[in-house]
Amino acid sequence: MIPTSTIEAWLREDLGHHDVTNDVPGETEGRLVATERGVAAGIEAATQVFEYLGVESSTAVGAGDRVDAGDVVFRTEGPARETLRGERVAVNVAAHASGIATRTRTALEAARRVSEDVAVAGTRKTTPGLRGVEKRAVAAGGGDTHRLDCSHMVMIKDNHVAELGIERAVERFRERASFATRIEVEAETEAEALAAAEAGADVVLLDNMMPAETAATVEVLPEGVVTEASGGITIESLPEYAATGVDVVSLGSLTHSADALDLSFRIGE
Structure with missing residues (x-):
């Protein structure tokens, strides 16, 4: 589990003090999709970002699973504003971790x-x-x-x-x-x-x-x-x-x- 203080620091760094960009009303659904082949990782950390913001998530693959281009990694459902606020941090963490997992699998x-x-x-x-x-x-x-x-x-x-x-x-x-x-x-x-x-x-x-x-x-x-x-x-x-x-x-x-x-x-x- 990622400490709440860490997630808060990630979001504070990305959103700043006056976030107008993500001020979108209503509810929405989202999904994280792989656009190339690799090994999934960082999923728990990424979904924790959304859950901290009150956005529900459900995973489609587990850490260490192979993914192909087009595969859904996880889905979200919740307020559009909070979904957009969490998007970039969650994607960055999952992409970075998945890159490490993919390189490690190649080495192994x-x-x-x-x-x-x-x-x-x-x-x-x-x-x-x-x-x-x-x-x-x-x-x-x-x-x-x-x-x-x-x-x-x-x-x-x-x-x-x-x-x-x-x-x-x-x-x-x-x-x-x-x-x-x-x-x-x-x-x-x-x-x-x-x-x-x-x-x-x-x-x-x-x-x-x-x-x-x-x-x-x-x-x-x-x-x-x-x-x-x-x-x-x-x-x-x-x-x-x-x-x-x-x-x-x-x-x-x-x-x-x-x-x-x-x-x-x-x-x-």
């Missing part, structure tokens, strides 16, 4: 051509204020959401290593984290990956390695250490990384570079 299908087991994950490269919508969209596309925020997992990155070193960083954060919190260490070389595993990392992120180097590093890491490949991986290069034996391949582009799915909100017949 590329990975599945070579591996049935590797997880395809997002990252923390999300739009401020929209992380919940975007992470749900990754899940709708079949991807793994990765950590939702900094409290979900300790991620020891290059800047931490520069300040503390791998061993000291793992020791420091292990002392401060809950027993239930995993620790992941970013490694740029095979030597760093081995040092991270020896220091007690639960997950080793192989950062900006080529596929051959990634595969070789996975081979030498101890059993039980989860491996993740990340850094500059595209959907085109994803199958090469999925074939290396890593457990997870993460792509920031799932959220920061997804094209919005083309959706259109139509009133009347």
